[in-house]
Amino acid sequence: MPGNCGCNTCAGASPCELNRDVCQLKELVRSQGKQLGQLVRHMKMGCKKPPKESTLKGLSPCLKCLQPDVLYHLGMDTATMDFPKVFGDVRFVCMGGTAERMERFAYKIMKELSLKLNPATTLRNMAEPGHRYALYKVGPVLCVSHGMGCPSISILLHELIKMLHHAKCQDPVFIRIGTCGGIGIEPGTVVISSEALDGMLNPYYELIVQGKVVLYSSKLDQCLANELLSLAIPCEDEFCTIIGKTICTNDFYEGQTRLDGAFCDYTNQSKTAYLQSVQCQGVVNFDMESTAFAALTNRASIRSAIVSLCIVNRMEGDQILSPPECLSEWEKRPQVLVARYIRKEFLKRDDDSDTEVYDEVCPSACLEGDKAI
Numbered sequence: 001m002p003g004n005c006g007c008n009t010c011a012g013a014s015p016c017e018l019n020r021d022v023c024q025l026k027e028l029v030r031s032q033g034k035q036l037g038q039l040v041r042h043m044k045m046g047c048k049k050p051p052k053e054s055t056l057k058g059l060s061p062c063l064k065c066l067q068p069d070v071l072y073h074l075g076m077d078t079a080t081m082d083f084p085k086v087f088g089d090v091r092f093v094c095m096g097g098t099a100e101r102m103e104r105f106a107y108k109i110m111k112e113l114s115l116k117l118n119p120a121t122t123l124r125n126m127a128e129p130g131h132r133y134a135l136y137k138v139g140p141v142l143c144v145s146h147g148m149g150c151p152s153i154s155i156l157l158h159e160l161i162k163m164l165h166h167a168k169c170q171d172p173v174f175i176r177i178g179t180c181g182g183i184g185i186e187p188g189t190v191v192i193s194s195e196a197l198d199g200m201l202n203p204y205y206e207l208i209v210q211g212k213v214v215l216y217s218s219k220l221d222q223c224l225a226n227e228l229l230s231l232a233i234p235c236e237d238e239f240c241t242i243i244g245k246t247i248c249t250n251d252f253y254e255g256q257t258r259l260d261g262a263f264c265d266y267t268n269q270s271k272t273a274y275l276q277s278v279q280c281q282g283v284v285n286f287d288m289e290s291t292a293f294a295a296l297t298n299r300a301s302i303r304s305a306i307v308s309l310c311i312v313n314r315m316e317g318d319q320i321l322s323p324p325e326c327l328s329e330w331e332k333r334p335q336v337l338v339a340r341y342i343r344k345e346f347l348k349r350d351d352d353s354d355t356e357v358y359d360e361v362c363p364s365a366c367l368e369g370d371k372a373i
């Protein structure tokens with residue numbers, strides 16, 4: 001006897017049974033669609049020749065003679081690690097002062113990109129053997145702590161750039177996710193650096209090489225800075241995002257004209273006059289790594305940007321008085337913006353991507369415990 005719809009297929013079937021059949025059918029279609037997606041992805045990967053070289057430019061000719069190359073401060077070397085296999089897919093390198101911030105960002109980005117970990121695994125600090133920096137890898141994103149100041153970030157950048165070169169990475173983007181002292185801006189504001197200037201307000205990173213002063217341009221990628229700014233959503237975000245020039249100093253106290261260091265040979269009046277004068281020239285904040293970060297990424301033709309959280313308005317004081325709970329809540333703000341950028345780029349380049357397929361190429365070297373699912 002025909003069923004309610006009049007066909008013989010569902011003759012005699014109850015609505016419950018029909019429902020179950022529909023669900024099973026849907027599940028079948030979904031899993032076949034997924035398998036098809038995986039197949040297409042695998043075919044594409046199979047057809048694509050692995051790149052012969054990284055896209056990084058201007059690197060030392062001596063690199064090819066280093067067999068192995070020891071990245072001493074990261075505790076890695078090219079003899080015991082297959083760099084193209086472990087790091088070949090890296091497209092974003094995010095850096096910030098502390099290990100904890102970068103570990104938190106790694107978990108955030110994992111969520112944003114819908115990458116999953118087996119519950120028995122945690123992200124591994126891959127630079128742990130070097131005892132200096134912390135480095136986490138989440139799919140195509142590296143999250144690395146750089147410590148404080150230009151010497152520290154410079155050593156790290158040398159080794160990261162060599163790492164990506166050995167891994168044959170293609171067009172990686174570097175972003176520093178920092179904290180900063182604002183000049184006339186509210187604590188809690190997110191600042192994108194338009195330019196990194198030295199203490200003399202010049203767009204250079206100065207290095208003494210073989211007894212001579214060498215200057216490297218510390219200009220930042222304007223397009224990337226503006227793109228990041230465009231990702232702010234003023235009516236939705238609970239914070240303001242601004243863009244302006246950053247002064248990079250070699251000291252947190254006297255270098256940034258603080259009155260609260262152990263030493264101080266100037267007055268409150270001269271401090272105010274100095275801050276006002278740099279403000280008039282478009283400077284909005286101080287940090288301690290921007291010139292080295294900009295210069296070293298520039299030298300390798302790497303696009304880079306700096307997004308920082310303002311933790312104090314230096315026009316109003318020197319000490320960081322916001323409570324720790326507040327600071328750790330604010331810390332998420334620059335991360336929101338950077339995560340939006342990475343997500344957008346990730347989806348753009350992988351519009352046919354499938355989480356599980358990606359996880360297959362996420363090497364277990366990045367994880368503590370079991371393999372990623």
Ligand SMILES: O=P(O)(O)O[C@H]1O[C@H](CO)[C@@H](O)[C@H]1O
Nearest residue numbers: 096097148178179287288289
């Ligand atoms: O919070 P991070 O990223 O370390 O950045 C800023 O904070 C440190 C000073 O407290 C300096 O490294 C400065 O650049």
Ligand SMILES: O=c1cc[nH]c(=O)[nH]1
Nearest residue numbers: 179180181286287288
């Ligand atoms: O005042 C500040 C705060 C953070 N980082 C700096 O370099 N200066």
